[in-house]
Amino acid sequence: MAGINRPMSQMRKIETKEALFRVRKRILKYLVHAFLRQEGFLTTADSLVTEAGLTGEYEVCDNIDLDIILQDYCSYYLMRFNKQPQFCRQLPAPRRPPPSRRARTELVGAEEGARGAEEGVEAPGLPQAVLVTRLGQDEEAPSTTPATDRKPLSQFLSTLPRESKELAVMLSRHIVRPSGVSWSDVKGLDEAKSLLMETVVYPVKYPSLFTGLLAPWRGVLLHGPPGTGKTMLARAAAAESCCTFFNVSCSSVVNKWRGESEKIIQILFELAAYYSPSIIFIDEVETLASERSGAGEHEASRRLKSQLLTELDGAADRQGTVLLLANSNMPWEIDPAMLRRLEKRIYIPLPDANTRAQLFETFLTSKSIELPKLNYQDLARRTEGYSGSDIKLVCKEALMANVRKMLPCVTGKASQQHRKDKDKLSLSDVLTAIDKTKPVSRNLAQRHQEWQKQMGCS
Numbered sequence: 423m424a425g426i427n428r429p430m431s432q433m434r435k436i437e438t439k440e441a442l443f444r445v446r447k448r449i450l451k452y453l454v455h456a457f458l459r460q461e462g463f464l465t466t467a468d469s470l471v472t473e474a475g476l477t478g479e480y481e482v483c484d485n486i487d488l489d490i491i492l493q494d495y496c497s498y499y500l501m502r503f504n505k506q507p508q509f510c511r512q513l514p515a516p517r518r519p520p521p522s523r524r525a526r527t528e529l530v531g532a533e534e535g536a537r538g539a540e541e542g543v544e545a546p547g548l549p550q551a552v553l554v555t556r557l558g559q560d561e562e563a564p565s566t567t568p569a570t571d572r573k574p575l576s577q578f579l580s581t582l583p584r585e586s587k588e589l590a591v592m593l594s595r596h597i598v599r600p601s602g603v604s605w606s607d608v609k610g611l612d613e614a615k616s617l618l619m620e621t622v623v624y625p626v627k628y629p630s631l632f633t634g635l636l637a638p639w640r641g642v643l644l645h646g647p648p649g650t651g652k653t654m655l656a657r658a659a660a661a662e663s664c665c666t667f668f669n670v671s672c673s674s675v676v677n678k679w680r681g682e683s684e685k686i687i688q689i690l691f692e693l694a695a696y697y698s699p700s701i702i703f704i705d706e707v708e709t710l711a712s713e714r715s716g717a718g719e720h721e722a723s724r725r726l727k728s729q730l731l732t733e734l735d736g737a738a739d740r741q742g743t744v745l746l747l748a749n750s751n752m753p754w755e756i757d758p759a760m761l762r763r764l765e766k767r768i769y770i771p772l773p774d775a776n777t778r779a780q781l782f783e784t785f786l787t788s789k790s791i792e793l794p795k796l797n798y799q800d801l802a803r804r805t806e807g808y809s810g811s812d813i814k815l816v817c818k819e820a821l822m823a824n825v826r827k828m829l830p831c832v833t834g835k836a837s838q839q840h841r842k843d844k845d846k847l848s849l850s851d852v853l854t855a856i857d858k859t860k861p862v863s864r865n866l867a868q869r870h871q872e873w874q875k876q877m878g879c880s
């Protein structure tokens with residue numbers, strides 16, 4: 423209560439300080455999260471996301487991590503006090519609590535990292551290797567845990583020349599845990615799902631069955647109009663097969679590192695083999711391996727493309743299972759040499775009427791607001807040619823119309839009953855939203871069908 427009597431300016435200063443303090447704590451959690459991922463502790467990183475409620479409002483900048491901060495602090499401390507700072511004190515053996523099974527695995531990772539540091543893998547300037555044990559519950563790791571949980575990145579880094587380490591760390595950030603998407607989340611597309619089971623999930627899950635003539639496909643292409651669920655399917659396939667999933671897109675990786683394109687591809691496949699079984703998912707593959715050739719083609723693009731082909735050709739000699747899953751909205755632009763390696767080509771069509779009805783139901787019932795009696799089949803009839811993401815937009819627009827009606831009641835002094843009456847979606851909200859939202863993919867569907875007839879293989 424003492425704060426009430428303080429002058430406004432002082433109160434504001436305190437508030438600003440507190441806000442800064444909160445932001446700093448939050449950023450620290452993001453740094454820890456990035457560090458855990460970088461070291462390959464993906465399960466722990468995922469738990470941190472849940473426990474700390476990290477919603478992705480920050481992104482760690484490319485050139486900073488906890489390690490660099492620690493080094494900088496060490497340099498500062500050395501300059502100021504002429505000695506190395508001490509962060510952790512080693513406990514005498516009997517007092518050290520026995521690490522749990524989980525912590526033991528991570529300890530091995532930390533020790534390996536520390537050993538790497540002694541061997542010059544990590545940057546100099548750090549105090550003696552610090553052992554950090556995470557005390558967790560003594561739980562058994564699930565048998566389907568992907569390899570990434572067991573293998574620290576530092577082990578892989580120690581096999582690389584210094585100049586490649588940064589690229590490997592950057593690529594490791596593209597390992598995503600595709601949990602949260604399952605086959606049942608993807609509505610319709612039954613044929614595509616069963617083809618993906620055969621071509622991706624089973625070969626990754628039961629590699630001993632898929633040898634000789636049945637050796638897994640080198641690459642699988644998902645093509646279809648935008649917003650038809652290709653990325654969702656890829657994620658569901660990866661979750662189903664419990665493998666490591668690398669999500670790579672031209673814009674996120676290659677543009678930024680133009681000069682190093684072929685090295686990136688090489689390390690990407692090596693890293694995927696290290697974390698095998700893995701799926702490398704390349705979004706918009708036509709932008710990485712387009713048909714554009716001759717003088718107009720950028721030298722770096724040409725080198726990248728040929729490295730990609732080399733890696734795909736080397737699949738048989740590589741240890742472990744690495745599968746390329748590519749996604750394209752314009753498969754006719756893919757380089758023919760690349761297309762030859764994408765041996766299985768699966769067409770992902772616009773949703774049929776039943777699927778559209780399911781999508782309407784899923785999206786509209788995802789918000790806990792009162793719905794009128796809706797005839798989903800009728801809504802599906804009105805949205806022929808709409809993609810899944812078009813329907814998502816329609817539903818968003820309809821729900822937004824409802825929020826617009828609600829807002830004056832929320833901000834004003836409306837009675838509970840009045841609010842309740844307004845918090846209802848009406849059929850006309852949905853019909854207006856359908857009218858407002860034009861399907862963007864309809865014109866492309868025909869072209870995909872024709873291409874599939876000529877080039878498809880499913």
Ligand SMILES: Nc1ncnc2c1ncn2[C@@H]1O[C@H](COP(=O)(O)OP(=O)(O)OP(=O)(O)O)[C@@H](O)[C@H]1O
Pocket residue numbers: 607608609610611647648649650651652653654655749750751773781809810811812814
């Ligand atoms: N069959 C489907 N089932 C459930 N949701 C779907 C389906 N198709 C599309 N969606 C919705 O549309 C959104 C976009 O889907 P997704 O990103 O998988 O499409 P895409 O085909 O990969 O698009 P693009 O080619 O533009 O990358 C998803 O987040 C999902 O909400």
